[in-house]
Structure formats: structure tokens, C-alpha cells
Amino acid sequence: MFPLRAASIDVGSNAIRLLVAEFLTPDAYKTIEEERVPVRLGHEVFLSGQLDAKTMDAAVGALRAFRNRIQALEVHRYRAVATSAVRESRNGRDFVERVQREADIHLEPITGSEEARLVNAAVRSRIPMESDAWVLVDLGGGSVEVSLVEDGESVWSESHTMGSVRLLEELQESGGDLKRFERLLTEYTNTLRMPKTARRGEIAGFAATGGNIETLARLGNAPSRGDGVSVLETAELRRKIKLLASLSPRQRTQKLGLRPDRADVILPAAMVYERLASLVGAKEILVPHVGLKEGVLLDLVEDLATHQAHEDRKEQEAFTGALTLGRRYQFDEPHAVHVAHLAASLFEQLEELHQLGEEDHRILTVAALLHDMGAFVSHSKHHKHSLYLISESEIPGFSPAEMLLAANVARYHRKAHPAPQHD
Known part of the structure; x- marks a missing residue:
């Protein structure tokens, strides 16, 4: 199977990225090609709720070019994902269909929790987190994903609409008033249902991903640990926020060498990172210089190389995620675990009859x-309340369709069977 050439495409709110790599083993690869096209899909979505025609044209053109590169580089497998701009837009499905039709790329909108899971996989490839608790923050153009990892497992994750492009719109609406913007950030961060472990500062480290934090690490001359991970002191980040606030986007381009599409969003992004680091008492931020595209790539190859082990891990992640969700609603945990074990036993004993797969399990x-x-x-x-609570919740690794299916299985756990008149 190896060497294996694979690719990932990240259709974000601020840019579209391609990563092509050759894997010698499931977790060792060398980068063949990396590209970034600054298409700001999120700008119009966060204002009007839908993708505009001109931006979609640019995005389809970029993806068509990526498809040509994938073919030219003889890539064996690829996965293309889209984040908040596409998943939130009213015409996101039309865009996905157009990408399939015109660029011959299967584009998969993913949930915020799935995005967090993939980013966390990339970060764990650079930063060992096998013991203690870690906070991970991934800030994109349209959303921020905050996760708590304990002993190598993601035990809590939330996605919020605090992306850099969206926050730039808020900052511009406030007339550049940073005090007003800081109050807005406080409102946002107060909605985070972060576990007490993190809020009390009982963490081993704070890691952050995204193009903005990588740029901030460079501006702050953050030293490298020698493993590709930069260490940015929170105090230095605060100094950089003051510097950025004193400059216009044009001056940031001229004096700091920032790209125009980075120069305008970097200030609100920096303020989000600083606020979250302060919230958990982190004195330094680890920047691993990996993100969603690396996580997609690692997950894809792991799935291909070690299918059963990968399925077992996904099963455990689903179990852990469901327990975390259930505890939020004060469920009867011993009873729930007992029922789950009985259901799994019946599923496995009747496999020859139902012929269902791992996803169904x-x-x-x-x-x-x-x-x-x-x-x-x-x-x-x-049972009806369970239906809407489950269907409106997220579990890392589960698509909205899978959550809806699980919700309906729970809804019909009593006597009734599905009927046309049911809501």
C-alpha cells in the first residue's frame, strides 16, 4: 500500500487550501505540494446568509485548478471538506453540486465538532498529549472550535461563530471601537460551557491553530522547540495586539509584510486567541503549524491503512462523546451504559441477518x-424530547444526518413504529 500519495482540500471561509503529500507509513509523510487561494467565501455569507455568484465562480475556478494538480501529481486518494461558510449558507448545497459538476470534486461540508476532531488529530501528531489536560483552539474565518483533551482523548468540544472574517465585520460595524469589540468578545466567551478543569487553569498546555496564530508567532519572533512547534508568550501576543491596533490594514501590509487578506482579519483574530488564553490562565501558546488540511490527510490515510483500528477508535470517540452529551442533560449513566452494551451484543449476534456496518453500530x-x-x-x-435534543446536538465525528438517525432510533425505543403522521 505504501508509499501512498494523498491530498486534502480545505474550503474555508477566508481561503481554499490544497495539501498533497506522500506517505511512507500511516503517520510519516513528506509534503509534495501546498497551495492557498485567497477566496473569501465567508464575507457575503456572514452578511446576507448566502454565497454570492462572483465568489462562487472564483472558488470553483480554484477547485478546478486543484483537481488538475491532483491528477498531474498522480494522487491515489483525496478528501475535500468545507467549513462554516458553506455549511451555513442557504445556497451551500447548490455550491457543492456545482463543484461536483464543474470541478469533478466531491466536496463534503463538515460540522464544527468534526472540524475540531480533525484539527485535534493534526495537533496530536506534533504535540504529545497523552497525559494531563490540554486546551486546543482552532480559529478559522467563520468559526472557532475550542476543545479539551484529557489523556489523549477529546472529552469536550464546542464550535462558535467567532471566526476572524465574521469578527472583522463586527469590528467594522463598531467603527473600529476596540472597547466595544472587547465587550462583544466577552459576551461570546461567556457562552462557552468550558469544563471547570480548563476554567480553573488546571491544564498542561494551550495549543492554537490557524493562519492568524502562525502569522502572530512569526511577528512575535516566537522561538521553536525544535519539533516544528513555536512557543508564543501570551504577554508578547498582547504587545502585538497593541501594535496591530495602532496600524491600519494598509500599514500592516507595508510595515509588517502581511498579505492584504491577512492584514485586515489578524487584529480581531489575535484578540480572540488572547481572550481564550487568558480565560484558562495560559502564559504561553503552542503553535504547531498544522491545521485542518493536515488533519484531513492524516485521518484519510489512517482510515485506509488501519481500517479496523480506526473504526474501533471512532467507536470509542462516539461512546465518549455521547457520555459527555448525556451528562450535560443529567442522564442515568449506569442505565444508559447497560442498555448500550445490550444493544451492541444484539447487534453483533444478529450481524448475519441485518448485514449492517460499523457506522450503523x-x-x-x-x-x-x-x-x-x-x-x-x-x-x-x-422519547420525543430525546429526538430533538439529540438531533440538535453535536458529537465529534458524527454528521448532522447521523445525529438525526440516532435521534430517531432513540425516539422509537418504546412501543410505536415510525408512521407518516409523526413529526
Whole structure:
């Protein structure tokens, strides 16, 4: 199987990126080609709720060029994902279909929790997090994903609409008033349901990803640990915020050498990183110089190389994610775990009859763990409450369609069967 040439495409809110690499083993690769095209899909989406025609034209053109490079470089497998701009836009599905039709690329919009899972996989390839607790922050153009990793496992993750492009719009609407913008940031960060472990500062480290933090590390002359990870002191980040605030975007381009599409968003991005680092008491920020495109690539190759081990890990992640969600709604954990084990046993014993796969096993596990979660709202009709609570929640690694399926399995755990008149 190896060497294997693979590629990842990240269709973000501020740019579209391509990474092509050759893998000698599932976790060792050398970069063949890296490209970035500054297409700001998020700008119009965050104002009007949909992608505009001109920007879609530019995006399709960039993806068509990426497809040509993938073919020219004889890539064996690729995965293309889209983040907040596409998943939030009213015409996102039309865009995905157009990309398939005109660029011959299968584009997959992913949830914020799936984005966090993939970024975390990339970060763990650079920073060992096998013990203690770590906070990971990935700031894109349209959203920020904040995760808590304990003993190498992601135990909590939230996605919020605090991306750099979106926040730039907020800053511009405030007339550049930084005090007003800081109050807005406080409102945003106060909505984070961060575990007490992180809020009390009981963490081993704080890692951040995204093009803005990489640029800030360069501006702050952040030293490298020798493993490709830069260390940016939070105090130095505050000094850089003051410097950036004193310059216009044009001056940042002229004096600091920033690209125009980076110069305008870097100030609000820097303020988000600083606010989150301060929230958990981090005196330094580790910058691993990897992100979503590396995570997509590693996940793709791991899936190809070690399918069963990968499926087992995804099953465990689903189990952990469902437990975390259930605890948020004060579910009966011993009962839920017992039901999940019984359901798994029946699933495995009846495999020859139902011929369902690993994905179905994970969906059943989540449904079994959360089937009584609706009792948090009311014991009466709790199965119906479970339906909407599960369907409106996120679990890392699960698509919205998979969450909806798990929600319906939970909804019908009592006597009734699905019927046309059911909501």
C-alpha cells in the first residue's frame, strides 16, 4: 500500500487550501505540494446568509485548478471538506453540486465538532498529549472550535461563530471601537460551557491553530522547540495586539509584510486567541503549524491503512462523546451504559441477518446511550424530547444526518413504529 500519495482540500471561509503529500507509513509523510487561494467565501455569507455568484465562480475556478494538480501529481486518494461558510449558507448545497459538476470534486461540508476532531488529530501528531489536560483552539474565518483533551482523548468540544472574517465585520460595524469589540468578545466567551478543569487553569498546555496564530508567532519572533512547534508568550501576543491596533490594514501590509487578506482579519483574530488564553490562565501558546488540511490527510490515510483500528477508535470517540452529551442533560449513566452494551451484543449476534456496518453500530451506540436523555425536559413523552435534543446536538465525528438517525432510533425505543403522521 505504501508509499501512498494523498491530498486534502480545505474550503474555508477566508481561503481554499490544497495539501498533497506522500506517505511512507500511516503517520510519516513528506509534503509534495501546498497551495492557498485567497477566496473569501465567508464575507457575503456572514452578511446576507448566502454565497454570492462572483465568489462562487472564483472558488470553483480554484477547485478546478486543484483537481488538475491532483491528477498531474498522480494522487491515489483525496478528501475535500468545507467549513462554516458553506455549511451555513442557504445556497451551500447548490455550491457543492456545482463543484461536483464543474470541478469533478466531491466536496463534503463538515460540522464544527468534526472540524475540531480533525484539527485535534493534526495537533496530536506534533504535540504529545497523552497525559494531563490540554486546551486546543482552532480559529478559522467563520468559526472557532475550542476543545479539551484529557489523556489523549477529546472529552469536550464546542464550535462558535467567532471566526476572524465574521469578527472583522463586527469590528467594522463598531467603527473600529476596540472597547466595544472587547465587550462583544466577552459576551461570546461567556457562552462557552468550558469544563471547570480548563476554567480553573488546571491544564498542561494551550495549543492554537490557524493562519492568524502562525502569522502572530512569526511577528512575535516566537522561538521553536525544535519539533516544528513555536512557543508564543501570551504577554508578547498582547504587545502585538497593541501594535496591530495602532496600524491600519494598509500599514500592516507595508510595515509588517502581511498579505492584504491577512492584514485586515489578524487584529480581531489575535484578540480572540488572547481572550481564550487568558480565560484558562495560559502564559504561553503552542503553535504547531498544522491545521485542518493536515488533519484531513492524516485521518484519510489512517482510515485506509488501519481500517479496523480506526473504526474501533471512532467507536470509542462516539461512546465518549455521547457520555459527555448525556451528562450535560443529567442522564442515568449506569442505565444508559447497560442498555448500550445490550444493544451492541444484539447487534453483533444478529450481524448475519441485518448485514449492517460499523457506522450503523456507532449510531446504535449513541442512540442507546442517549435514549432517555429527554427525561431532562420531562419524563412524559421523554422519547420525543430525546429526538430533538439529540438531533440538535453535536458529537465529534458524527454528521448532522447521523445525529438525526440516532435521534430517531432513540425516539422509537418504546412501543410505536415510525408512521407518516409523526413529526
